[in-house]
Amino acid sequence: SQTIHQWPATLVQPVGSPLSLECTVEGTSNPNLYWYRQAAGRGLQLLFYSVGIGQISSEVPQNLSASRPQDRQFILSSKKLLLSDSGFYLCAWSPGLAGATGELFFGEGSRLTVL
Amino acid sequence: KQEVTQIPAALSVPEGENLVLNCSFTDSAIYNLQWFRQDPGKGLTSLLLIQSSQREQTSGRLNASLDKSSGRSTLYIAASQPGDSATYLCAVRVRRGSARQLTFGSGTQLTVLP
Numbered sequence: 001s002q003t004i005h006q007w008p009a010t011l012v013q014p015v016g017s018p019l020s021l022e023c024t025v026e027g028t029s030n031p032n033l034y035w036y037r038q039a040a041g042r043g044l045q046l047l048f049y050s051v052g053i054g055q056i057s058s059e060v061p062q063n064l065s066a067s068r069p070q071d072r073q074f075i076l077s078s079k080k081l082l083l084s085d086s087g088f089y090l091c092a093w094s095p096g097l098a099g100a101t102g103e104l105f106f107g108e109g110s111r112l113t114v115l
Numbered sequence: 116k117q118e119v120t121q122i123p124a125a126l127s128v129p130e131g132e133n134l135v136l137n138c139s140f141t142d143s144a145i146y147n148l149q150w151f152r153q154d155p156g157k158g159l160t161s162l163l164l165i166q167s168s169q170r171e172q173t174s175g176r177l178n179a180s181l182d183k184s185s186g187r188s189t190l191y192i193a194a195s196q197p198g199d200s201a202t203y204l205c206a207v208r209v210r211r212g213s214a215r216q217l218t219f220g221s222g223t224q225l226t227v228l229p
């Protein structure tokens with residue numbers, strides 16, 4: 001069966017510090033990978049998605065970046081965090097094969113607080 | 116632009132009641148619709164996925180229906196339990212294979228009172 005792991009679960013960082021959140025998927029190949037952010041009292045906002053190694057699409061201009069160094073690894077980064085980067089970050093995956101159902105599966109999330 | 120609305124934003128019911136959560140969307144040309152559950156501080160758990168060609172899906176005490184023409188989906192929960200307390204979100208995918216077209220509602224926060 002497929003599983004998705006995301007870490008760290010909780011992170012408290014000062015303004016201006018770097019960020020690295022990591023996500024890995026097991027039990028599948030060539031998944032589509034996604035990073036979402038969920039701010040308090042707001043809906044889910046798609047930040048980045050990837051359909052393959054090295055292929056990253058950005059949905060929202062920001063000081064965040066994403067990378068996919070391996071097929072089942074997705075990393076969210078920032079060189080200098082802003083207060084507005086605080087939020088709940090969720091990694092997700094969906095089957096990348098043609099004809100797949102398109103069902104989306106989420107990780108447990110990473111709570112980022114920028115002070 | 117696809118917009119997804121979930122009403123009510125919050126719902127409180129006594130244990131044992133059957134209940135319906137609503138999801139409406141503005142663009143009926145959807146590929147599929149997915150219902151999720153989110154517990155406080157946790158990720159989203161997929162509950163049911165309905166393809167555009169389907170009318171409903173069932174899993175245990177949950178039943179989700181889809182009416183594309185009216186732009187509506189409902190999630191029916193039978194014999195509610197305190198463990199069902201969570202936020203329920205629906206998400207609509209408009210075009211196959213395009214992550215950019217997945218739009219989420221803001222959720223309904225359900226509390227089942229013992």
